[in-house]
Amino acid sequence: MKKGRVFSGARPTGKQHIGNYLGAIQNYVKLQQDYDCIYCIVDVHALTTLEDTHMLKANTHDMMLDWLAAGLDPQKSILFVQSHVPEVMELHTLLSMVTPLGWLLRVTTFKEKVKMQPHNVNYGLVGYPVLMTADIVLYKADIVPVGEDQLPHLELAREIVRRFNNIFGETFPEPQAKLTNFPMVLGLDGEKKMSKSLDNHIELAASPEETTRRIMGAFTDPARKFRNDPGHPEVCNVYSLHHFYTYLKLEEIGKQCRAAEIGCVECKRMLADNINKALAPFREKRAQLAEKYVDEVLADGARRAHAIARETMKEVREKMGLP
Numbered sequence: 037m038k039k040g041r042v043f044s045g046a047r048p049t050g051k052q053h054i055g056n057y058l059g060a061i062q063n064y065v066k067l068q069q070d071y072d073c074i075y076c077i078v079d080v081h082a083l084t085t086l087e088d089t090h091m092l093k094a095n096t097h098d099m100m101l102d103w104l105a106a107g108l109d110p111q112k113s114i115l116f117v118q119s120h121v122p123e124v125m126e127l128h129t130l131l132s133m134v135t136p137l138g139w140l141l142r143v144t145t146f147k148e149k150v151k152m153q154p155h156n157v158n159y160g161l162v163g164y165p166v167l168m169t170a171d172i173v174l175y176k177a178d179i180v181p182v183g184e185d186q187l188p189h190l191e192l193a194r195e196i197v198r199r200f201n202n203i204f205g206e207t208f209p210e211p212q213a214k215l216t217n218f219p220m221v222l223g224l225d226g227e228k229k230m231s232k233s234l235d236n237h238i239e240l241a242a243s244p245e246e247t248t249r250r251i252m253g254a255f256t257d258p259a260r261k262f263r264n265d266p267g268h269p270e271v272c273n274v275y276s277l278h279h280f281y282t283y284l285k286l287e288e289i290g291k292q293c294r295a296a297e298i299g300c301v302e303c304k305r306m307l308a309d310n311i312n313k314a315l316a317p318f319r320e321k322r323a324q325l326a327e328k329y330v331d332e333v334l335a336d337g338a339r340r341a342h343a344i345a346r347e348t349m350k351e352v353r354e355k356m357g358l359p
Contacts, residue, residue: 042071042214043177045078045118045168050095052102053237054311055221055230058280063181063216065107073113074175074341075103080118080125081167084160085153101330102240105322116337118171123345127170128163130352134199135166139192169193173208175344180211183218204355221280224254226273240315241322247315248308256300257293267293267300274304281310 044064052061067073077096086092096117108115118124140146140162150157160167172180172193180190190213197208220229223236230237238250257272259265269275269290278286289306292298 038072039070040072040179041175041177042067042073042179042181043076043172043175043211044074044181045076045081045171046099047082048077048079048092048096048099049232050091051098051232051239051241052106053230053232053239054277054280054315055223055237056102057106057240058221059218061103061106061108063218064103064113067181067214068109068112071179074177075108075113075115076118076171076341077116078118078171081164084158084164085149085156087156097327097330100334101322101325104325104330104333105318106240110333110336114337114340115333116341117334120334120338121174121341121345123342123349124167124170124174126349127174127352128167130356131170131173131196131200132163132166134203135196137162139195140165143192144188165189165192166196169196172211173197174348175341176209176348177211178209179214181214181216184215187213207351207355219280222273222276224250224273226255226258238311240318244312247312248305251304251308251311252301254304256303260300263299264296266296269293272303274300274307277307277311278303281307281314 044060046056046060049056064073064075077099079092079096082092083089100115100117103115104110143165146162146164149161153161168189169192180193182190190211194210197210201207222228223230223234224238225234225236228234228236238247242250251274254274256274257267257269259271260267272293275289275293278289282289289298289303293303
């Protein structure tokens with residue numbers, strides 16, 4: 037018997053990189069064993085910060101292709117695109133009627149987005165948490181996998197649910213956080229989190245040659261100028277990636293680096309070889325997945341999600357007294 041219903045959504049950023057996999061996708065795959073999982077590509081959310089939408093459809097397709105190749109199973113989970121189930125927009129509107137504006141204006145991420153895009157402070161940006169709440173409760177999900185830094189966002193969703201239930205009667209379960217390990221994966225520049233926008237990433241679907249090329253060009257210990265200089269692996273982003281892909285030899289690599297028994301070139305090549313070995317099954321499966329199959333998965337996921345959404349909205353309208 038399953039332990040509960042999980043919901044999680046991710047913005048359509050296109051082909052996924054190893055930071056996406058280590059930070060979220062591998063957790064999605066594991067949760068399928070014990071929970072009824074609903075995983076959504078939230079394309080409407082993306083519109084709050086995206087001004088050029090010509091790649092939105094292709095990015096959505098690539099993202100789902102990577103999810104499937106990584107082990108998300110449409111027989112175990114509902115996989116779909118947010119805008120394919122329009123009830124979420126209706127619920128967003130109705131929830132906005134009971135959400136105080138002050139709650140939204142105090143959200144830290146809203147303030148951060150305003151600083152990042154002062155020329156585009158749109159209504160959708162302010163109402164983002166309400167749409168996020170609608171995503172979760174439309175499917176009566178009771179569990180949301182999050183890292184500790186995301187707990188404030190989920191608490192706001194819980195506040196909105198409590199307010200709705202207090203006004204109109206018990207309708208939605210209060211979503212509970214399932215704390216999961218979302219490791220910080222440093223990018224190849226060694227300074228910031230791995231990100232496609234910063235071009236410091238390694239795509240899961242990249243060829244072995246491209247993967248090796250990018251890793252060999254990565255920044256390492258800035259204090260190590262020559263091959264014979266002792267290294268400081270604790271400040272090296274390449275060494276940090278060894279934690280995930282060469283963990284059985286991690287201590288040995290650290291000692292060799294500190295003693296200058298191996299150089300940065302050798303360390304990078306070892307990492308590239310291990311990443312390529314780890315990603316080989318993913319890349320093989322991805323190559324086997326047909327374009328038509330992805331479309332079929334999305335269509336079936338939308339159908340199954342819509343069946344749940346339709347029942348939820350019927351209950352919501354009745355509770356709110358809508359004809």
